[in-house]
Amino acid sequence: MSRLKDLRQYVDKKLNKMEDEDKRTSAIAHLYGVSLAAQMIAKKRGLDPELAAMAAMLHDMHAYKTGSYDDHAHLGADYARKILTKLELTTPEETDIICSAIYHHDDKLTVDSPMDEVLKDADVIHHCVNDLSKPIKEKEQARFDSLMKEFGMTK
Template identity: 70%
Template sequence: MGRLSELRTHVNYELEMIPDPKIRTGAVSHLYGVSLAATMLAKKRGLDPELASMAAMLHDLWAYKNGSYEDHAHRGAALAREILEGLGLTSPEETDVICSAIYHHDDKLTVDGPMEELLKDADVVHHCMNDLSKAVKEKEKARFENLCKEFGME
């Protein structure tokens, strides 16, 4: 089993513990949707698609497990580190890359490093494309417009 598959098995187990089926289904949809977007963006931008996908699979896990988005990016980074170190799937350097991306993923108006930007953008892709009837959030508008240009969807 590959690293990403092993991580997904762990995340799936964590998500099965969510008692509300609607929240559980939303969590699966969002984490897998952002993971797919992250893989595509990583391939396009010349970044590591496996690490990008792993970061995406973990980026909101803390929020779903705890039912709160309060400081979820920072708390989620700590949970991701715990999971990655516990499973032994990544080197310390890879863990740092993944956790930094998660730590910064909610700072949509700030520009950070390439992997942080990739995770922010993958999150925005899913937020904006998953339900086209919803308005784009103000803090995500510029980022979404840039993504549309990047993919020739102007």
């Protein structure tokens, strides 16, 4: 079995324990949507799509576990490190790359490492196109506009 498939099985088991069906459905849709976007962005930019997808699958797990988004990126990086260490799916270097991306994914107005940027951009894509009736958040607008140009898309 692939590492990504193993990680998804672990994440699915955790998410399926969420009692609120709407929140569970939303969480699954978000993590899988961001994961797909991260794979595509990473591949286009010459980065490892598997690591990008793994970071995306874990990026909001702390928030889903606790029900709180307070400092969820930083706390989520620690939680992801525990999961990856437990599952033994990644090298220490790969774990650092994934956890850095999770740690920085909420800092949409700053530029960090290339893989950090992949996760931020994938998160923005999902936020902006998952529900087209919602306005784009101000902190995500410039990043979304840049992504549309990068992918040759118009609004």
